[in-house]
Amino acid sequence: QKEVEQDPGPLSVPEGAIVSLNCTYSNSAFQYFMWYRQYSRKGPELLMYTYSSGNKEDGRFTAQVDKSSKYISLFIRDSQPSDSATYLCAMSFTGNQFYFGTGTSLTVIP
Amino acid sequence: GAVVSQHPSWVICKSGTSVKIECRSLDFQATTMFWYRQFPKQSLMLMATSNEGSKATYEQGVEKDKFLINHASLTLSTLTVTSAHPEDSSFYICSARGQRREENTIYFGEGSWLTVV
Numbered sequence: 442q443k444e445v446e447q448d449p450g451p452l453s454v455p456e457g458a459i460v461s462l463n464c465t466y467s468n469s470a471f472q473y474f475m476w477y478r479q480y481s482r483k484g485p486e487l488l489m490y491t492y493s494s495g496n497k498e499d500g501r502f503t504a505q506v507d508k509s510s511k512y513i514s515l516f517i518r519d520s521q522p523s524d525s526a527t528y529l530c531a532m533s534f535t536g537n538q539f540y541f542g543t544g545t546s547l548t549v550i551p
Numbered sequence: 552g553a554v555v556s557q558h559p560s561w562v563i564c565k566s567g568t569s570v571k572i573e574c575r576s577l578d579f580q581a582t583t584m585f586w587y588r589q590f591p592k593q594s595l596m597l598m599a600t601s602n603e604g605s606k607a608t609y610e611q612g613v614e615k616d617k618f619l620i621n622h623a624s625l626t627l628s629t630l631t632v633t634s635a636h637p638e639d640s641s642f643y644i645c646s647a648r649g650q651r652r653e654e655n656t657i658y659f660g661e662g663s664w665l666t667v668v
Contacts (some may be wrong), residue, residue, distance in 0.1 A: 473656060475656050475657075480642070482662070484555075484644045484646075484659040485595075485659045485660055487656060487657075487659075529595070531657075533656075536656070537648075539657060541594055541595050542594070543594040543638045544594050546592075
């Protein structure tokens with residue numbers, strides 16, 4: 442069983458839709474949770490960082506961590522064509538090793 | 552702007568030659584840097600972890616004599632692909648962890664596309 446599971450998609454939504462991206466994990470010791478956005482042929486860009494459980498909001502992006510269910514989510518409100526990218530979840534125990542999901546490919550259609 | 556800079560973005564080299572890729576943390580000291588390889592439409596594959604001033608730790612299956620990693624300072628790590636072959640053609644990405652804001656996360660460089668002909 443992989444440490445981190447992420448549906449690869451692809452996911453296509455119309456512009457303005459709310460997007461929900463999810464990852465599940467198997468090890469309850471993970472404490473640090475991240476979401477990265479990767480445009481084609483570019484390095485991943487840190488979008489959201491969360492420590493332990495709870496929600497974090499930044500503009501149109503909301504990250505949620507549910508440690509009891511071992512489930513993290515990224516919500517994108519009012520999605521834009523510029524949000525079209527691959528979204529990677531990542532997590533860490535102590536910040537020394539990082540475990541990545543396989544990425545979800547998102548296309549926002551104008 | 553990017554907090555981790557990677558150079559070059561693109562490089563084409565002849566088979567049998569060596570290529571060096573640099574990774575710099577611009578506004579923080581990177582105690583640990585990671586090097587990844589990514590094939591098209593696939594996830595990141597960790598190649599090695601390097602800590603400043605010590606030898607890199609390579610993942611299983613990664614040839615340390617082929618992929619030389621140097622982390623001589625807190626702001627610079629280099630990956631040298633020695634005696635490159637066409638199968639080494641790939642997207643190489645570095646990331647850095649250090650003393651900045653969210654310390655227990657990592658920031659990625661822009662990536663380097665290597666084509667070996």
